[in-house]
Amino acid sequence: MHEMAMAEGIMDIVKDYAEKNNAVKVHTISLLIGEMTGVVVDSLEFCFKALSKGTIAENAEIKLKNVPLVGHCNDCNWQGHIENYNFFCPHCKSGHMDIISGRELRVEYLEVD
Amino acid sequence: MEVSVMEDILGGNDKIAAENAQIFKNNNIFALNIIGSPGAGKTTLLEKTIGKLKKSLNMAIIEGDLFTSKDADRIASHEIPVIQINTSGGCHLDAAMVQKVLPQLNLAELDLVIIENVGNLVCPAEFNIGEDSKAAVLSITEGDDKPLKYPLIFKEAAVSILNKVDILPFTNFDMASAKNDITCLHPGIEIIETSCQQESGIDEWCKWLENAVKSKQNG
Numbered sequence: 184m185h186e187m188a189m190a191e192g193i194m195d196i197v198k199d200y201a202e203k204n205n206a207v208k209v210h211t212i213s214l215l216i217g218e219m220t221g222v223v224v225d226s227l228e229f230c231f232k233a234l235s236k237g238t239i240a241e242n243a244e245i246k247l248k249n250v251p252l253v254g255h256c257n258d259c260n261w262q263g264h265i266e267n268y269n270f271f272c273p274h275c276k277s278g279h280m281d282i283i284s285g286r287e288l289r290v291e292y293l294e295v296d
Numbered sequence: 297m298e299v300s301v302m303e304d305i306l307g308g309n310d311k312i313a314a315e316n317a318q319i320f321k322n323n324n325i326f327a328l329n330i331i332g333s334p335g336a337g338k339t340t341l342l343e344k345t346i347g348k349l350k351k352s353l354n355m356a357i358i359e360g361d362l363f364t365s366k367d368a369d370r371i372a373s374h375e376i377p378v379i380q381i382n383t384s385g386g387c388h389l390d391a392a393m394v395q396k397v398l399p400q401l402n403l404a405e406l407d408l409v410i411i412e413n414v415g416n417l418v419c420p421a422e423f424n425i426g427e428d429s430k431a432a433v434l435s436i437t438e439g440d441d442k443p444l445k446y447p448l449i450f451k452e453a454a455v456s457i458l459n460k461v462d463i464l465p466f467t468n469f470d471m472a473s474a475k476n477d478i479t480c481l482h483p484g485i486e487i488i489e490t491s492c493q494q495e496s497g498i499d500e501w502c503k504w505l506e507n508a509v510k511s512k513q514n515g
């Protein structure tokens with residue numbers, strides 16, 4: 184249940200940015216969630232609901248954007264979606280693959296008043 | 297109005313983890329974060345490791361546990377420094393919990409700190425605690441499908457230990473398939489087969505650890 188720790192992280196960021204922007208109400212919180220992360224979305228929403236009660240972000244809508252797992256081969260420059268978590272390059276079989284995206288756990292933007 | 301943010305949700309933890317990493321570096325310590333399901337054999341492996349390495353390396357153990365000090369008591373019987381962190385139900389250690397207990401260790405004297413995380417293959421993989429490397433322990437009874445079911449920990453780990461190979465004959469665990477999945481997930485990962493019961497593979501594992509300590513200390 185690390186979703187509670189994540190919800191706390193989101194709350195800290197939301198409070199910080201709301202304050203910086205003199206917001207009185209947070210309507211929307213947009214999150215980027217990578218394909219290769221272990222997040223149970225329902226549980227995250229549940230935790231955030233509980234945490235945000237009585238705060239500026241109470242009843243804020245959480246928007247989730249899933250970010251696909253994309254790799255880049257350092258040997259042949261192939262870039263594309265990683266299938267079945269196989270990090271060997273489908274083009275040249277090299278194992279020197281960097282993760283370009285898919286590990287995000289990030290607050291992208293807020294809608295505030 | 298829309299406010300652009302682009303901040304990592306676990307950024308607060310990452311910051312403290314970086315401080316811990318600096319503390320380990322300043323003290324010339326290799327720190328290992330050992331992760332696996334409850335019962336995979338993490339504590340048993342540590343006990344075997346201590347037996348082999350405590351003469352040649354100054355080591356200390358940090359034990360993460362939900363509520364009890366059972367594992368810490370087992371380690372303490374081997375007469376090396378051990379610290380217990382109870383997460384009170386929390387499913388993982390975080391960097392702040394580790395930072396809080398570090399002053400209890402005589403860091404200047406240590407070469408190796410091993411942190412046994414809370415038994416769980418999912419949550420601890422997302423939380424860096426300032427370690428140099430993660431080790432993933434998977435036991436044969438858990439099944440050969442687990443690497444692809446819990447890919448993140450095998451991607452994050454520098455070394456994967458397949459423990460309890462002594463009971464392979466009594467299971468349908470397909471060793472070749474498990475190793476292939478782990479290697480596809482993480483090309484170049486070190487995979488070590490162990491049986492803590494028959495003490496096989498322990499030497500190879502200890503060699504890996506000694507080399508890791510050595511390369512850290514030689515910069």
Ligand SMILES: Nc1nc2c(ncn2[C@@H]2O[C@H](COP(=O)(O)OP(=O)(O)O)[C@@H](O)[C@H]2O)c(=O)[nH]1
Nearest residue numbers: 333334335336337338339340459460491492493
């Ligand atoms: N057969 C067998 N049992 C083992 C092995 N390693 C550990 N065990 C047993 O597995 C159980 C759980 O071990 P423990 O070290 O407490 O697991 P942890 O929860 O990961 O720390 C204990 O009863 C150990 O004796 C092994 O290599 N072979």
Ligand SMILES: [Mg+2]
Nearest residue numbers: 338339367412
């Ligand atoms: Mg244990």
Ligand SMILES: [Zn+2]
Nearest residue numbers: 256259272275
């Ligand atoms: Zn390639």
